[in-house]
Amino acid sequence: MSKRTVELHWGKHHQDYVDGLNKQLATSPLYGYTLEDLIKEAYNNGNPLPEYNNAAQVWNHHFFWESMQPEGGGLPEGGVLQQIEKDFGSFTNFREEFIRSALQLLGSGWVWLVLKRNETKLSVVHTQNAIFPLAFGDIPIINLDLCMLTT
Numbered sequence: 001m002s003k004r005t006v007e008l009h010w011g012k013h014h015q016d017y018v019d020g021l022n023k024q025l026a027t028s029p030l031y032g033y034t035l036e037d038l039i040k041e042a043y044n045n046g047n048p049l050p051e052y053n054n055a056a057q058v059w060n061h062h063f064f065w066e067s068m069q070p071e072g073g074g075l076p077e078g079g080v081l082q083q084i085e086k087d088f089g090s091f092t093n094f095r096e097e098f099i100r101s102a103l104q105l106l107g108s109g110w111v112w113l114v115l116k117r118n119e120t121k122l123s124v125v126h127t128q129n130a131i132f133p134l135a136f137g138d139i140p141i142i143n144l145d146l147c148m149l150t151t
Contacts, residue, residue, distance in 0.1 A: 001068075013147070014061040021054035035059050036134060043135040056130035060110055064145050080141065084113075087122040094124070098144070101126045108147040114138035 001009075025031045030038050030051055039059055042052035075081055075091055088094035094113070102111045105126045116123050117137045125133065126146075133140050 009145075010061075010065060014058070014065075017054045017057040017061065021051065021058055024051045024054060039132050040135060043132070053130045056132040059132060060130065060143060061145065063140060064143050067142050083122050094122075097124045102144060102146060105146055110146060111144045112138070113141040113143075115141060 028051055030041060030049075033041060035055060035058065038051065039055045042049040042055055044052070076084065081091065084091055084094045088097065098111060098113065101124045105111065105128070107128060109126055109128045109131070111124065111126045112133050114123055114125055114133050115121070115138065117139055122141065123138075125138070127133065
């Protein structure tokens, strides 16, 4: 990812979600919730409250940035790689499914590697806009933002 893309995406796009959420929470009964609890509550069983989009995008972006490092990339290590190989057959198979899922997403959204809690199995899912896997009980492992990365 280019320096310009990081500056625009983190310094402007992500910051807009943070500022928007702070403004909403100033008058919200959800003020004081942890970010994860706020998102789960604001998801409102699929009928999202106004705070949901900004809160979920703040969390999604924070998770995205935390997965990066200078000169990063390469294969995961340890248990994550072992579980990927178990659930997808190989890292190559996982990578192909992750890419395929990204290409199927129309509009803005995210591609996720998640642990399906009820199946104890890794799965690739994509979500539209700010939809957040924890709302469904899935545990996120990695994500890819498909919103502005072509900048």
